[in-house]
Amino acid sequence: MAKQKPISPMELERRLKKSQIEPVYVLAGDEAFFRFQALGYIREALAGPGEEKAEVIYFEGPEARCEEVLSLLRTPSMFWARHLVVVEKAREFIAEHKEAIEGYIRSPGAGVWVLISDTIGKGAPGLVIECKALYENQIPGWIRKRARDYGKEISTEAAALLTEIMGTALWEIDQKLQAISIYLGEKKRVELEDVEALLPQAGKHRFWDLTDAIGQKKAERALRILQEQLLAAKSSQEIAGILAGLAWHLRRLLLVKRALVSGATPREIGDKVGEKRSFLLRRLLSQARLFSLEALEEKLGHLLEADLDMKTGLYDNRLAFDLSILKLCQ
Numbered sequence: 001m002a003k004q005k006p007i008s009p010m011e012l013e014r015r016l017k018k019s020q021i022e023p024v025y026v027l028a029g030d031e032a033f034f035r036f037q038a039l040g041y042i043r044e045a046l047a048g049p050g051e052e053k054a055e056v057i058y059f060e061g062p063e064a065r066c067e068e069v070l071s072l073l074r075t076p077s078m079f080w081a082r083h084l085v086v087v088e089k090a091r092e093f094i095a096e097h098k099e100a101i102e103g104y105i106r107s108p109g110a111g112v113w114v115l116i117s118d119t120i121g122k123g124a125p126g127l128v129i130e131c132k133a134l135y136e137n138q139i140p141g142w143i144r145k146r147a148r149d150y151g152k153e154i155s156t157e158a159a160a161l162l163t164e165i166m167g168t169a170l171w172e173i174d175q176k177l178q179a180i181s182i183y184l185g186e187k188k189r190v191e192l193e194d195v196e197a198l199l200p201q202a203g204k205h206r207f208w209d210l211t212d213a214i215g216q217k218k219a220e221r222a223l224r225i226l227q228e229q230l231l232a233a234k235s236s237q238e239i240a241g242i243l244a245g246l247a248w249h250l251r252r253l254l255l256v257k258r259a260l261v262s263g264a265t266p267r268e269i270g271d272k273v274g275e276k277r278s279f280l281l282r283r284l285l286s287q288a289r290l291f292s293l294e295a296l297e298e299k300l301g302h303l304l305e306a307d308l309d310m311k312t313g314l315y316d317n318r319l320a321f322d323l324s325i326l327k328l329c330q
Contacts, residue, residue: 006128009038016045023108024101024126026094027116033170034131035116039086046082046112054084054112061089061117066097074109083111090115094124101125134170136278139163146174147190150181154190161195164280211249214299215290219329226325243321247303254296256288302327 006028007015025042027035046054057072064087077083087093094101094115102125104113115126134142140159147154154162154177166173180190180198210229213222229242252273259269270281291299306324 004127006130008130009034009041012038012129013041016041019045021045021112022105022127024105024113024115026090026120026124026126026128027114027131028118028120028124028128029131029133030118031131031133031170033174034129038129038131039114039116042112042114043084046084054082056084056086059085059087061087061091061093064090064093066093066100069113070100070104070109073104073111073113076110084114085111086114086116088116091117091119094120098123098125134168136163136168139168139173142170143173143177146177147181150177152177152181152184152188152190155192157192158190158195161192162199164283165199210246211253211287212290214325214328215287217329219326222325222329223322226321230321243303243306247300250296250300250303253284253288253291254293254300256284257291257293257296260285260288261293299328 012025021042025038027038029035040053043053043056055077059069069085069087072083073085094117101113101115105125113126120128140156140163143159143162144154147159162173162176166176176195176199180194183198184190184194210222210225213219213225226242255273256269259272264272266281266285269285270276270278273281273284275281275284288296302324306321
């Protein structure tokens, strides 16, 4: 029996819309979001007139009896045009009952059989849908595509910020995209400020933008970012927290810069600063290269001066901050 090449959930959706339905599918991989998505596509494709989704009967692989599963697959449903029988945690089930599964492919019944497993061996029967977790550098592209599914376009900056905050957690990212889409209403494009408005964690990530502006000596942009953070602050403690956060970020860049000067590898630098997320480590390295070692030490000194000015009352908080940002951008 000729084996079909594994396909993506996106390709599965395309085939199902053309009514290309297979008797057996294997959802293989460790990304639960893609497995859930693929199963949803299959259910929708099997629905008859007036039905939202096909009936589903679930089995757990370790307890499933192959004879019982096959009997259900070959028995027409009284209420549904076609039904779906799903065996979860099916890695051992597939290996043990491969011949029976191949027999059903050759002579299928009324039901469609879906086997779900985080891993499978070579030569798995049925059409394999790859549900592998994405690499970090694939997440922004996936976010852009998923936003289009919700009828929105998302800017590169907004997708990058979502990636920084959420990492590779597709379920959580998808929930945030749904919330943002509802929040925007008829507005079609998701901008950076939309993500910042709905994600409380976004504020601390503005330090990246602020440091970029400082490194590029763009004082006007740096002051604008600072103003946004100050306006969002609700107390003197939160204002002090902005200064402390920026100082912490510069200290981290200083550690990275010293490690770069000493010839350390990116992996060694990540271990030194405690940053395991490669997309954030790459950004730390990129920002550290904007400054000399002496410049970072000098700019950290300016922030300490601003902190002292605020505590002694020499300047009010806003003026002390503005003066420090202007010094940092020199």
